[in-house]
Amino acid sequence: MKPFEAKARIEILRKEIEDHNHRYYVQNQPLISDFEYDVLLNELETLEKKFPEFKKDDSPSQRVGSDIKNEFEQFDHEYPMLSLGNTYNEDELREFDNRTKKTASGSFNYSCELKFDGASVSITYIDGKLSRALTRGDGNKGDDVTENVKTITSIPLSVRGSNVPEKFTVRGEIVMPRVVFEGLNNERTKENQPAFANPRNAAAGTLKLLDSRIVGSRNLDCLVYVVLSDELPHDTHSENLKAVAGWGFKVPDSIRLCKNIEEVLKYISTWENQRKQLPFDTDGVVIKVDDLSIQEELGFTSKSPRWAIAYKYKAEEALTKLLSVAFQVGRTGAVTPVANLEPVLLSGSTVKRATLHNAEQIAILDLHLGDMVYVEKGGEIIPKIVGVDHSFRNEESRRIEFIKSCPECGTFLVKNEGESNHFCPNYLHCPPQLKGRIEHFISRKAMDIDGLGEETIDLLFSNNLIRTFADLYDLGQEQLVPLERLGEKSATNIINSILKSVRVPFHRVLFALGIRHVGETVAKTLASRFDSIDSLINAGSDELTSVNEIGPKIATSIITYFADQENMELIRRLKAKGIRFTSEKTKGISGNKLEGMVIVISGIFQKHTREEYKEIIENNGGKNSTSVSSNTSFILAGENMGQSKKDKANELGIQILDEQEFLKIIDEE
Ligand code: IVH
Numbered sequence: 278m279k280p281f282e283a284k285a286r287i288e289i290l291r292k293e294i295e296d297h298n299h300r301y302y303v304q305n306q307p308l309i310s311d312f313e314y315d316v317l318l319n320e321l322e323t324l325e326k327k328f329p330e331f332k333k334d335d336s337p338s339q340r341v342g343s344d345i346k347n348e349f350e351q352f353d354h355e356y357p358m359l360s361l362g363n364t365y366n367e368d369e370l371r372e373f374d375n376r377t378k379k380t381a382s383g384s385f386n387y388s389c390e391l392k393f394d395g396a397s398v399s400i401t402y403i404d405g406k407l408s409r410a411l412t413r414g415d416g417n418k419g420d421d422v423t424e425n426v427k428t429i430t431s432i433p434l435s436v437r438g439s440n441v442p443e444k445f446t447v448r449g450e451i452v453m454p455r456v457v458f459e460g461l462n463n464e465r466t467k468e469n470q471p472a473f474a475n476p477r478n479a480a481a482g483t484l485k486l487l488d489s490r491i492v493g494s495r496n497l498d499c500l501v502y503v504v505l506s507d508e509l510p511h512d513t514h515s516e517n518l519k520a521v522a523g524w525g526f527k528v529p530d531s532i533r534l535c536k537n538i539e540e541v542l543k544y545i546s547t548w549e550n551q552r553k554q555l556p557f558d559t560d561g562v563v564i565k566v567d568d569l570s571i572q573e574e575l576g577f578t579s580k581s582p583r584w585a586i587a588y589k590y591k592a593e594e595a596l597t598k599l600l601s602v603a604f605q606v607g608r609t610g611a612v613t614p615v616a617n618l619e620p621v622l623l624s625g626s627t628v629k630r631a632t633l634h635n636a637e638q639i640a641i642l643d644l645h646l647g648d649m650v651y652v653e654k655g656g657e658i659i660p661k662i663v664g665v666d667h668s669f670r671n672e673e674s675r676r677i678e679f680i681k682s683c684p685e686c687g688t689f690l691v692k693n694e695g696e697s698n699h700f701c702p703n704y705l706h707c708p709p710q711l712k713g714r715i716e717h718f719i720s721r722k723a724m725d726i727d728g729l730g731e732e733t734i735d736l737l738f739s740n741n742l743i744r745t746f747a748d749l750y751d752l753g754q755e756q757l758v759p760l761e762r763l764g765e766k767s768a769t770n771i772i773n774s775i776l777k778s779v780r781v782p783f784h785r786v787l788f789a790l791g792i793r794h795v796g797e798t799v800a801k802t803l804a805s806r807f808d809s810i811d812s813l814i815n816a817g818s819d820e821l822t823s824v825n826e827i828g829p830k831i832a833t834s835i836i837t838y839f840a841d842q843e844n845m846e847l848i849r850r851l852k853a854k855g856i857r858f859t860s861e862k863t864k865g866i867s868g869n870k871l872e873g874m875v876i877v878i879s880g881i882f883q884k885h886t887r888e889e890y891k892e893i894i895e896n897n898g899g900k901n902s903t904s905v906s907s908n909t910s911f912i913l914a915g916e917n918m919g920q921s922k923k924d925k926a927n928e929l930g931i932q933i934l935d936e937q938e939f940l941k942i943i944d945e946e
Contacts, residue, residue, distance in 0.1 A: 283328045287336075290321040294337040307474070308634075310653075311560070311589065315363055339579065349420035349485070350903045351411075352921075355446065356505050358399055358413045360580055361563065361587040367542060370564070373586045374538040377566060380575055380583070385568040387535045388515045389544040391552060392561040392587055393500050395452035396481035398426060403444050405436045409921055412484065422484055423919050424880065426451075428493030433525035441524055445506035449499045449526075453480040454556040457496045467730060468721055474659075476558050489881045489917075501526045502563070513567045531555075534567060545588055552590075553625075561589040592653045595628070596666060597621035599648045602633065602677050606685045608713020611698040614639060614679070616650070616662055624654045631660045635697045636679040645674040685709055705843055711745065712738055714791045718746035722797055723789035724778040728770040736760055746789075747850040749775050779855045783810075786857055790848075793834040802826055803835075805895060810848060810858040814839045870943060871899030875908050879922045880915030882936055887915075890939075897943060905931065913939045 278286070294317055301307040301314075322338050325331060333339075364370045399419065400410040410426035411419035426432055429451070453461075458476040465472050473479035483495045503514070504521045511517045515534055522528040531548065535541045545562050552559045566572050566584040575583040598619040605613050614633040621628055631652050633639055642665055644650070649669035654660045682689050683701035685708050690699040701707050715734050719726040726749070737743045742756055752775065757768035781789075784804035788797050795803070806824050807813040813835070821832035838844050852858055876899050878890050890913060891901045902909065905925040911932040912922060918933070926933055934942075 280328060283324050284331050287321065287324050287331050290317055291336055294318060294321060298337060310592065311363070312365065349422065351414065351418045352409065352421055353418045354399060354411060358397065358416050358419065359577060359582060361585055362581050363587050363589050365589055370588055371538060377575065377584065381571045382574060383571065385566050385571045387541050388532060388565045388567045389535050389541055390502060390532045390563045391529060391548060391559045392563045393450040393452050394477045394558040394560045395450040396484050397448060398451050398499065399446055399448045400426060400432065401446045402436060405441055407434050424489045424917060425484055425486065425492040427917055428489050429497045429499055431527040432499050436524040438523040438525065440510040440520060442506040442508040445504055447501045447521060447526060448503045449501035451480050451484055452476065452498050452500060452557045453483065454496060454498065455558065461495065470721070487887050499527060501528050512569050514565055514569060515567050549590060561587050563587050593624045594651050594653045595621045595623040596649055596651055599644065599646065599650050601646070604680050604684050606683060606701055606707065606709045608709060608716065610701040610704065610707060610710050612690060612701060618652065621652065623652060623660060628652055628660050631662050633662060636699060637697060639677050639679060644677040645670060646677060647671055647674045683707060715743065715746045717791045718789045723785055724781050726774045726778050728767065728774045736762065745847055747847045750854040781857065783857050783860045792838045794831045795835065799826070799831060804860055808860040869898040871897040874899040874910035875902050877902055877905050877909050877912045877922065879912060880918035882915040893943060905929065
């Protein structure tokens with residue numbers, strides 16, 4: 278490879294890996310498996326080694342990903358939170374063993390542990406009391422999720438037992454039992470919310486919720502895998518973990534000490550099947566040198582310890598025949614190819630379909646109709662095709678071609694530079710896109726029209742009763758009752774909840790319209806700056822971009838939306854039905870009583886959710902901030918307010934108000 282080619286490839290890899298990091302750590306929606314990710318990272322590392330002139334400190338090869346979200350206060354980890362090197366076969370594991378033995382000055386045992394698949398957390402205790410819990414973040418600093426962690430019942434708020442250091446940190450995996458995950462996804466599907474891809478994403482997403490009460494209801498568990506302190510009671514990792522179990526933490530009883538690599542391999546093969554009986558997902562085994570002094574000798578690379586490694590189990594695969602490929606158009610117009618397969622048993626369930634992601638994936642696999650394909654079920658629910666067994670290929674079989682036009686409406690598909698999906702540009706008339714926009718419109722955070730769900734929307738759509746969300750307000754009881762599956766009672770419920778939605782505040786209506794790039798937060802920002810839809814419609818690009826957080830991309834999208842006469846017609850019809858298109862200044866909830874104030878919210882509340890309090894503060898001219906500083910005007914505190922915030926407030930002499938006191942300020946007058 279020539280240097281200029283290497284440079285170009287390095288840049289592509291860096292961008293791609295950063296995108297995957299963001300999807301994995303921040304959005305909790307990974308697109309590729311850990312293995313595929315490691316392949317990309319390895320390629321990047323190899324190229325950077327070969328062409329050191331292109332090395333860069335901010336390359337994703339130099340750091341671990343970051344899960345940091347701006348809503349949480351961040352703190353430094355006292356001991357950095359590193360990741361683990363991965364191995365995928367026996368040879369790689371034996372190499373690790375040889376390396377380790379060469380450097381270690383004496384003999385040692387390995388501690389073998391299951392690698393539970395969730396979100397890692399680091400919890401510090403001082404004087405026996407839970408003091409602060411942080412997510413991994415970028416490895417050096419993490420998000421303060423103390424309030425959420427306190428709702429997890431297997432994490433003690435204060436420890437018991439003997440030999441407890443004055444200050445120590447436990448690290449563990451926050452996991453969600455598979456049954457809880459399935460129940461949660463059923464509920465989310467009913468409420469038109471996107472389902473979580475797997476229990477890991479569900480656990481990571483839950484840990485980052487702003488409302489601790491919901492966290493408490495999701496039955497998370499914490500499995501501790503390490504303890505750190507300047508005064509650990511024992512010289513080995515395994516004995517210290519035993520001590521931790523005695524202090525009240527949950528330490529998995531699957532941990533075993535192994536004298537050599539043969540015993541490690543036996544442990545790995547024993548658990549390969551047994552792990553499936555556990556209530557939680559596991560994706561491998563972690564092998565650690567047990568002796569702490571030898572751990573110290575071995576030390577760390579910039580990213581991971583040299584004294585530990587992960588062995589990843591191979592995702593289960595099955596070989597089956599590709600019968601056909603269907604192309605599905607999603608709510609956003611994105612086209613996804615889906616493989617129809619000869620039914621095959623895989624990890625305990627029958628698989629008939631698998632995702633093919635996009636055109637590039639089909640091209641990489643060079644798929645032909647009738648091919649024998651390998652299907653894999655990784656951490657995600659939807660299986661995917663990972664390879665083709667060419668020995669079965671019939672030379673006459675036809676290559677799979679990506680379609681040129683939309684299977685739903687016939688419009689010519691487009692593919693934007695830098696994006697991997699083909700799109701149907703027929704935004705206004707393509708049925709799945711129309712339905713998708715109605716589903717978004719009725720969803721909980723938008724117009725919150727309960728009683729209507731995906732199925733009912735489908736029913737109304739196929740009976741030609743609705744084409745746009747504005748049509749919902751023209752529906753009459755008599756049109757609904759005769760429909761299959763709907764009786765008098767559901768029809769009444771639907772009509773009532775549609776009627777009720779006229780009271781939804783302006784910012785949620787704005788969000789409900791489904792303007793590209795106008796999510797919940799942007800809608801709120803717009804509604805607080807423009808007090809009616811008319812002033813927003815009349816705003817030019819300069820006025821829009823002068824608003825904090827509104828850049829040219831959002832501004833263009835807003836202008837394009839209102840320039841479309843069909844959208845304007847929808848708004849006109851909604852207005853005529855009494856939908857709120859102006860900011861309401863209702864009793865005490867809106868005003869300027871908090872003008873210029875900076876308010877920190879902490880703890881669990883009774884009357885409103887944390888999100889609602891944030892909104893009330895903003896609607897009253899105040900600013901919500903996540904960290905306590907000398908600029909803080911006061912703290913709105915609920916139950917179990919964060920200790921760190923309390924200490925800081927006391928130190929700075931900042932007033933702490935409870936819910937009642939706060940609402941009194943807002944409501945008075
Ligand atoms: S030890 C410095 N032990 O795997 C090494 N990690 O890929 C610290 N994990 O971030 C990790 N089970 O979230 C360790 N028994 C176990 C584990 C475990 C799951 C997760 C953990 C870590 C990731 C590393």
